[in-house]
Amino acid sequence: MSRTVIMGAGVAGHTAALHLRRMIGREHDVVVIAPNSTWNWIPSNIWVGVGQMDTAQVTFPLAPVYRRKGVEFHQALATELHPEGSADLPRPHVTVRYTDPARQGEVGRIEYDYLINATGPKLNFAATPGLGPEGNSWSVCTAGHAEEANRALQEVIGRLKRGERQTLLIGMGNGTCTCQGAAFEYTFNVEHELRREGVRDNADVIYITNESSLGDFGMDGMNFGHKGQVVSSQAFTESIFRERGVKAIMSAAVERVDEGKVAYEQVDGTQGEQAFDFAMLLPPFRGVDLAAFDRDGNDITAEVFAPNGFMKVDADYTPKPYEEWKASDWPKTYQSVKYDNVWAAGIAFAPPHAMSQPRTSPNGTVIAPAPPRTGMPSGVIGRAVAQTIAERIKHGAQGKVHTASMAEMGAACIAAAGKGWRKGTAAAMTVFPIIPDKDKYGASGRDTKETYGEIGLSAHWMKVLLHYLFLYKAKARPFWYLIPE
Amino acid sequence: MTNLSTFPDAPVPSASELRARTNVLVQLWRFVVLNVKLITMVTKGHH
Numbered sequence: 001m002s003r004t005v006i007m008g009a010g011v012a013g014h015t016a017a018l019h020l021r022r023m024i025g026r027e028h029d030v031v032v033i034a035p036n037s038t039w040n041w042i043p044s045n046i047w048v049g050v051g052q053m054d055t056a057q058v059t060f061p062l063a064p065v066y067r068r069k070g071v072e073f074h075q076a077l078a079t080e081l082h083p084e085g086s087a088d089l090p091r092p093h094v095t096v097r098y099t100d101p102a103r104q105g106e107v108g109r110i111e112y113d114y115l116i117n118a119t120g121p122k123l124n125f126a127a128t129p130g131l132g133p134e135g136n137s138w139s140v141c142t143a144g145h146a147e148e149a150n151r152a153l154q155e156v157i158g159r160l161k162r163g164e165r166q167t168l169l170i171g172m173g174n175g176t177c178t179c180q181g182a183a184f185e186y187t188f189n190v191e192h193e194l195r196r197e198g199v200r201d202n203a204d205v206i207y208i209t210n211e212s213s214l215g216d217f218g219m220d221g222m223n224f225g226h227k228g229q230v231v232s233s234q235a236f237t238e239s240i241f242r243e244r245g246v247k248a249i250m251s252a253a254v255e256r257v258d259e260g261k262v263a264y265e266q267v268d269g270t271q272g273e274q275a276f277d278f279a280m281l282l283p284p285f286r287g288v289d290l291a292a293f294d295r296d297g298n299d300i301t302a303e304v305f306a307p308n309g310f311m312k313v314d315a316d317y318t319p320k321p322y323e324e325w326k327a328s329d330w331p332k333t334y335q336s337v338k339y340d341n342v343w344a345a346g347i348a349f350a351p352p353h354a355m356s357q358p359r360t361s362p363n364g365t366v367i368a369p370a371p372p373r374t375g376m377p378s379g380v381i382g383r384a385v386a387q388t389i390a391e392r393i394k395h396g397a398q399g400k401v402h403t404a405s406m407a408e409m410g411a412a413c414i415a416a417a418g419k420g421w422r423k424g425t426a427a428a429m430t431v432f433p434i435i436p437d438k439d440k441y442g443a444s445g446r447d448t449k450e451t452y453g454e455i456g457l458s459a460h461w462m463k464v465l466l467h468y469l470f471l472y473k474a475k476a477r478p479f480w481y482l483i484p485e
Numbered sequence: 486m487t488n489l490s491t492f493p494d495a496p497v498p499s500a501s502e503l504r505a506r507t508n509v510l511v512q513l514w515r516f517v518v519l520n521v522k523l524i525t526m527v528t529k530g531h532h
Contacts, residue, residue, distance in 0.1 A: 238496075242492045242493070243497050243498060247491050266488060270488055410529065412523055452522055454515065455506060456505070456507070456511075458519055459515075462520070
């Protein structure tokens with residue numbers, strides 16, 4: 001009998017838990033630790049943020065699903081990792097603090113044989129003064145944040161209807177942010193709502209980003225097949241901005257968010273300010289606050305985790321210049337560098353480097369989009385790690401090690417730009433591979449047949465289909481496992 | 486001071502392209518194509 005503990009129940013952790021439960025017998029324990037009681041299909045938070053969906057449509061309670069599938073669930077926050085055990089508890093274990101209302105604040109220790117760290121990101125609003133719902137801007141990172149953003153948006157729409165001119169600022173709240181795709185989606189969903197409400201003419205919609213060009217998306221841009229031509233994602237994206245009348249502040253690091261105003265610096269050193277009536281600015285990510293200790297109680301956090309708080313795995317973390325970055329630097333198995341029974345899946349692993357070229361302003365401000373961490377690779381990685389553990393449980397050290405390199409897998413981004421069965425629209429973008437491989441695919445680093453972009457109603461239908469498909473899968477309904485990650 | 490980009494040189498879709506983006510029959514076909522592309526990509530990425 002073995003005991004596998006999974007910290008986190010997002011896309012990677014939940015996928016890993018369900019697959020592992022399916023792959024091993026009930027004599028083995030599968031345990032999930034997650035601070036939230038619900039699962040959230042985060043891509044649809046965009047629609048919550050414009051009032052087209054509510055929280056109940058993008059979330060569901062985890063406990064009933066885990067009860068039905070035979071997964072032990074602890075609603076708790078993991079705070080300490082003891083991979084070698086401790087003086088009074090020799091087995092490897094995780095220290096948790098319960099967030100479950102029935103055990104609120106209680107501290108517990110959960111033992112494991114195998115551990116998957118799928119804790120996702122910490123939303124680092126503190127990186128920029130005034131950033132976030134507790135400051136002067138809104139967010140759509142969680143369903144709750146998105147509901148708040150929508151309430152503020154509806155107030156803006158109300159003022160627009162009364163004839164007041166309003167400025168809506170959407171984008172990146174720091175020079176090191178990722179998830180430009182989500183900000184892009186929210187920008188165009190808001191713009192769509194303003195038109196639907198008949199108030200677009202009175203509104204200025206401005207996108208602020210740390211990307212050096214539109215269409216970078218933290219992936220150094222891409223060239224894709226589009227109606228028989230190879231088109232840069234920059235031209236593709238700029239076309240949408242021009243068509244919809246959205247202006248942009250490029251290569252910007254937001255330095256401070258005051259009430260109704262952001263201060264930013266651009267890569268050439270230009271200092272700027274932008275007034276707003278509504279701002280939705282995403283935070284940068286870092287790893288969650290999780291400390292690691294050896295058997296003697298010595299702090300080994302720096303050996304297990306990178307400085308950004310993400311877990312170090314089988315990647316090449318050797319510092320090297322941008323020109324020398326290789327696809328092969330990226331991890332394949334996601335096994336911890338220090339412990340062979342610990343893995344990090346999804347956003348929780350430390351990337352070896354960015355994909356977009358990092359830039360620094362003359363004043364030393366870092367303006368560097370971090371690599372995007374979308375659901376698709378998170379799910380694929382979660383499943384691969386679960387497969388590896390299942391093999392280890394069944395066959396010991398001889399078990400097959402499954403791999404899921406982001407340099408060998410593609411990703412799809414369906415960026416909604418307005419909801420509605422007949423009037424909806426979205427930009428569908430696929431990229432293969434996620435990590436550019438210039439040795440294999442030449443200067444663009446990607447397969448231009450598989451890297452593809454299209455705008456239209458069909459992409460909106462696809463976004464809706466994926467919403468229902470992945471909620472069905474996450475609820476572990478019959479034959480859920482046939483739906484690929 | 487604000488430094489806004491407006492992308493005046495970006496290509497804009499023609500009237501026929503805009504019609505095609507919302508035409509249900511055209512989009513049904515594109516939906517099928519998009520599904521095939523996604524399934525192909527997902528299949529290549531799973532080991």
